Amino acid sequence: QVQLVESGGGLVQTGGSLRLSCAASGRTFSTYTMGWFRQAPGKEREFVATISRFGDTTYYADSVKGRFTISRDNAKNTMYMQMNSLKPEDTAVYYCAGRFGPVPATWTSRYEYAYWGQGTQVTVSS
Numbered sequence: 448q449v450q451l452v453e454s455g456g457g458l459v460q461t462g463g464s465l466r467l468s469c470a471a472s473g474r475t476f477s478t479y480t481m482g483w484f485r486q487a488p489g490k491e492r493e494f495v496a497t498i499s500r501f502g503d504t505t506y507y508a509d510s511v512k513g514r515f516t517i518s519r520d521n522a523k524n525t526m527y528m529q530m531n532s533l534k535p536e537d538t539a540v541y542y543c544a545g546r547f548g549p550v551p552a553t554w555t556s557r558y559e560y561a562y563w564g565q566g567t568q569v570t571v572s573s
Contacts, residue, residue, distance in 0.1 A: 448473070448562065449471050449472060449473050449475070449476065449479055449545050449562050450471065450472040450473070450562070451469055451470070451471055451472075451543045451544075451545060451562055451563065451564035452469070452470045452543075452564055452565070453467060453468065453469050453541065453542070453543045453564040453565070453566060453567040454467070454468050454469075454470070454567060455467040455468050455567060456541060456567030456568045456569045457568075457569070457570070458570045458571075458572065459533055459569075459570070459571055459572070460571070460572050461533065461534060461535060461571055461572065461573050462532060462533065463533050463571070464529070464530060464531045464532075464533065465530045465533065465569060466527060466528070466529050466530070467483070467527065467528045467530065467541055467543075467567060467569075468525055468526070468527055469481065469483075469525065469526040469527070469543030469564060470524060470525050471524045471525065471526070471545065472524070473524070476521055476524040477500055477501065477521040478500060478547060478548070479500065479545040479546060479547055479548075479562075480497060480498070480499055480500055480545070480546045480547075480548065480549060480550045480551070480554075481497065481498050481517075481519060481526045481543070481544065481545050481546075482494070482495070482496060482497035482498070482517075482543075482544045482545075482546070482554070482560055483495040483496045483497075483517060483526075483528050483541060483542070483543060483544070484541070484542045484544055484557055484560075485537075485539035485540065485541045485542065485569075486539055486540050486542070486566075487538060487539040487540075490539075492542065492557050493508065494508050494554070494555035494556070494557070495507070495508050495511055495515065495528070495541070496508065496511065496515060496517040496528060497517070497550060497554045497555075498517045498518065498519055498526065499549065499550050500548075500549065501521070502518065502519050502521075504550060505517050506550070506554050506555075508555070510536075511530075511537075514530065514531050514532045514533075515528055515529065515530050515531070516528065516529040516531075526543065528541075530569070533569075533571045534571060535571050535572070535573045536571075537569060537571050538569060538570050538571050539568075539569060540566040540567065540568050540569075541566060541567050541568075541569050542563055542564055542565075542566045543563070543564040544557070544560035544562065544563050544564075545560060545561070545562035545563075546559055546560045546561060546562070547561070
């Protein structure tokens with residue numbers, strides 16, 4: 448199993464940037480596909496980005512493509528997401544998620560990820 452802890456959220460103005468981190472426990476971080484999801488008030492939790500076990504494959508939601516970059520450092524057991532050109536509609540709680548094994552065919556589905564962090568709030572003011 449793996450335990451996940453997010454950090455890096457906060458309040459930022461439109462057009463600003465934030466970098467989220469997800470620290471994982473355990474010595475087998477490189478065996479987990481990792482992802483970011485987000486949930487705005489009154490909305491379903493939605494896929495943001497995913498990264499393969501060794502970081503060679505990434506996928507993004509259309510809404511963040513070109514603005515967000517997911518990455519990982521397996522030596523540090525940490526995943527990151529650089530968020531640039533933030534918009535008010537990016538406001539949400541951001542969750543780190545993990546799944547043992549390769550990127551699933553349905554990588555946008557929250558049900559493919561068994562491990563979750565507690566979330567970090569990102570608020571973008573207009």
